[in-house]
Amino acid sequence: MIGASRWSRVAFAVWAALIMLFLFFPIVIIMLYAFNPSNVQSWPLPGLSTRWFSSTWHNAEVRQALWLSLRAGLLATGVAMVLGTMAAFAVDRFRFFGREAVSLVLVLPIALPGIITGMALNSFITFNALTFSLLTIVIGHATFCIVTVYNNVLARLRRTQSSLVEASMDLGADGWQTFRFVTLPMIATALVAGGLLAFALSFDEIVVTTFTAGAQNTLPIWIFAHIRNGQQLPQVNVVVLFVILVSLIPVALAQRLTRDTGVLRSGAGAPAASAAPAVGAGAVP
Amino acid sequence: MNGAVRTRVSAALFRRPWLRAGLLLSGPAAWFVLIYLAALFLLFLSALWSVDSFSGKIVHSWTLTNFETLFKVPAYRTIALRTIGIAAAVTVTDILLAVPFAFFAARIAPKRLRAVLFVAVLIPLWSSYLVRVFAWRLILAKDGILNWFLGKIGLGSLNIGYSNWAMWIVFSYIWLPFMILPVWAAIERVPDSFLEASADLGARGLRSFRLVLLPLILPGIVAGSIFTFSLTLGDFITPTLVGGAGSTFIGNVVYQEVGIANNVPFAAAFATVPLVIMGFYLLVARRLGAFQAL
Numbered sequence: 001m002i003g004a005s006r007w008s009r010v011a012f013a014v015w016a017a018l019i020m021l022f023l024f025f026p027i028v029i030i031m032l033y034a035f036n037p038s039n040v041q042s043w044p045l046p047g048l049s050t051r052w053f054s055s056t057w058h059n060a061e062v063r064q065a066l067w068l069s070l071r072a073g074l075l076a077t078g079v080a081m082v083l084g085t086m087a088a089f090a091v092d093r094f095r096f097f098g099r100e101a102v103s104l105v106l107v108l109p110i111a112l113p114g115i116i117t118g119m120a121l122n123s124f125i126t127f128n129a130l131t132f133s134l135l136t137i138v139i140g141h142a143t144f145c146i147v148t149v150y151n152n153v154l155a156r157l158r159r160t161q162s163s164l165v166e167a168s169m170d171l172g173a174d175g176w177q178t179f180r181f182v183t184l185p186m187i188a189t190a191l192v193a194g195g196l197l198a199f200a201l202s203f204d205e206i207v208v209t210t211f212t213a214g215a216q217n218t219l220p221i222w223i224f225a226h227i228r229n230g231q232q233l234p235q236v237n238v239v240v241l242f243v244i245l246v247s248l249i250p251v252a253l254a255q256r257l258t259r260d261t262g263v264l265r266s267g268a269g270a271p272a273a274s275a276a277p278a279v280g281a282g283a284v285p
Numbered sequence: 286m287n288g289a290v291r292t293r294v295s296a297a298l299f300r301r302p303w304l305r306a307g308l309l310l311s312g313p314a315a316w317f318v319l320i321y322l323a324a325l326f327l328l329f330l331s332a333l334w335s336v337d338s339f340s341g342k343i344v345h346s347w348t349l350t351n352f353e354t355l356f357k358v359p360a361y362r363t364i365a366l367r368t369i370g371i372a373a374a375v376t377v378t379d380i381l382l383a384v385p386f387a388f389f390a391a392r393i394a395p396k397r398l399r400a401v402l403f404v405a406v407l408i409p410l411w412s413s414y415l416v417r418v419f420a421w422r423l424i425l426a427k428d429g430i431l432n433w434f435l436g437k438i439g440l441g442s443l444n445i446g447y448s449n450w451a452m453w454i455v456f457s458y459i460w461l462p463f464m465i466l467p468v469w470a471a472i473e474r475v476p477d478s479f480l481e482a483s484a485d486l487g488a489r490g491l492r493s494f495r496l497v498l499l500p501l502i503l504p505g506i507v508a509g510s511i512f513t514f515s516l517t518l519g520d521f522i523t524p525t526l527v528g529g530a531g532s533t534f535i536g537n538v539v540y541q542e543v544g545i546a547n548n549v550p551f552a553a554a555f556a557t558v559p560l561v562i563m564g565f566y567l568l569v570a571r572r573l574g575a576f577q578a579l
Binding site: 005012016019022027029033041042043083086087089096105106108112113115116119120121122123124126139143146169174176207210220227243247248251 | 386394414422525535
């Protein structure tokens with residue numbers, strides 16, 4: 001068998017270690033830059049300090065961008081949770097024409113190159129003569145966030161038995177009661193996990209946002225603009241550290257909530273998700 | 286709502302599954318059809334329109350001028366070929382990086398390590414894309430960590446910041462997890478007995494890999510390549526941040542035409558290039574069984 005010999009095992013292990021180094025090195029470096037005391041962005045750093053943290057915190061532009069990102073993320077997550085759950089229930093419980101296509105269509109906004117989704121939404125906005133606002137950002141974000149909730153809830157629904165619903169009805173519960181006391185508790189953690197991932201996805205997004213935000217700045221757009229014109233780089237570094245932490249916390253929580261289905265691996269960032277929500281779920285302990 | 290009415294409503298719904306299905310689907314279907322699919326359609330319709338050069342307004346009459354410009358102006362051809370070439374290079378690089386790693390993770394690593402590796406692949410996947418590109422911009426810069434390191438070990442310096450080399454490295458880095466995950470899943474599904482049988486029949490490591498493992502994991506590799514290829518084709522952030530003067534991508538042109546030149550019809554026409562390429566790519570991928578491996 002391949003990899004049976006001791007030396008090839010060692011070689012594979014070394015390769016894996018190098019890949020790990022490759023994957024994490026830039027993330028560690030960029031986090032260190034937030035503590036760069038100098039406003040010159042060169043290596044080695046002259047020392048470590050938190051001197052830029054307070055000026056970043058008091059930067060009005062940053063605050064505005066953060067506030068916009070948070071509102072857009074929360075609203076888009078809300079829309080995605082409702083629509084994604086509805087789609088997941090429809091696909092799990094019913095057979096209808098076009099059922100196979102639902103997953104494909106829902107994943108399109110993240111599987112297609114970002115510029116295409118962005119441009120499409122942009123022409124939707126101009127065609128309907130909407131002005132760029134929080135609403136247009138939310139429309140864009142919700143469109144590509146739906147699939148994360150959908151995948152999570154669908155994976156959970158496939159693992160639960162519909163006999164529980166029938167039992168609840170037999171015992172006299174009406175549709176609403178069954179949903180409230182039987183179905184909802186079953187899908188609750190998957191739903192929350194999907195929502196957290198949707199938020200993480202929305203909070204980071206830049207390509208689609210540039211086409212739907214007009215002149216407004218979300219946090220990633222603010223970062224992008226300042227990297228390009230090279231202004232306020234020390235503060236950009238601090239914001240970047242913050243963005244990494246904010247996007248990882250929801251993901252870590254979501255992972256804890258969906259241990260059973262392992263949905264994260266196919267999750268949202270990975271459009272891979274679409275076809276089979278829990279790709280090889282059993283494989284990972 | 287009082288109890289009796291509620292019971293009757295749910296009973297009515299229970300007896301009519303089509304009604305329940307319809308109600309559930311109405312929300313997401315309306316959202317996607319009215320907002321997204323209609324917009325996509327509109328976008329590609331607009332590729333056949335043009336912009337009046339004086340007023341800057343869109344002229345709603347059918348024309349193929351945009352596509353003619355695309356084919357006739359050499360600069361656009363160069364940009365398209367560059368985009369496709371780098372997307373292909375990135376895909377090959379990611380396959381070479383991911384397969385040995387996935388093999389280790391799926392078959393050699395002990396169970397506990399596997400769980401750790403799994404999370405370790407997910408973390409970069411989920412951390413901000415923009416932030417990771419920015420990190421490489423700092424690393425590859427003239428006074429960045431790469432040149433500092435090369436200087437330390439006495440190799441002089443390497444000015445690959447803001448170049449196609451930088452784009453190749455950064456794209457390969459960014460999309461690597463998208464390749465690792467499907468390949469990992471594919472390798473995991475190959476039964477041990479297949480590789481044992483191959484070894485028993487006398488095939489050594491590389492031969493087993495080529496004749497037994499590779500054909501079995503090919504769908505996983507193709508599935509991963511859909512993402513590495515498609516995501517590179519449609520990007521404009523990485524070329525903007527780490528590319529140089531000769532690094533314009535299709536995405537950059539599209540972005541400028543929409544954002545600055547306000548020529549949506551031409552941008553839409555150029556955007557059909559990656560879309561058509563991906564269409565063909567997906568057709569081939571489906572034949573190779575990649576959709577089951579997603």
